[in-house]
Amino acid sequence: MKQVPNKERSGAPALTRGLMVLERLARHGASSLEHLSRATGLPKTSVLRLLAALEWHGAVVRNPHDKRDCECPFMLLCHHKAPHRN
Numbered sequence: 001m002k003q004v005p006n007k008e009r010s011g012a013p014a015l016t017r018g019l020m021v022l023e024r025l026a027r028h029g030a031s032s033l034e035h036l037s038r039a040t041g042l043p044k045t046s047v048l049r050l051l052a053a054l055e056w057h058g059a060v061v062r063n064p065h066d067k068r069d070c071e072c073p074f075m076l077l078c079h080h081k082a083p084h085r086n
Contacts, residue, residue: 017042018050022059030063 054060
């Protein structure tokens with residue numbers, strides 16, 4: 001069976017990118033904007049917009065002292081392996 005690129009398979013690229021950021025935070029803990037950008041391969045501006053939306057929804061809590069993003073209860077969901085992954 002031919003593998004379909006993730007972008008086409010998901011049908012919701014913005015959601016996929018947001019979940020990439022959440023998964024990275026869940027697996028590696030608090031991270032800087034630059035580190036999240038490098039780790040996900042997304043531009044810093046995209047990561048910043050995603051973090052702002054995730055923060056607004058309560059999925060990410062920003063630490064005002066060191067400007068790193070912190071885990072929250074939603075992160076526990078990201079620890080489970082998605083069914084389409086190996």
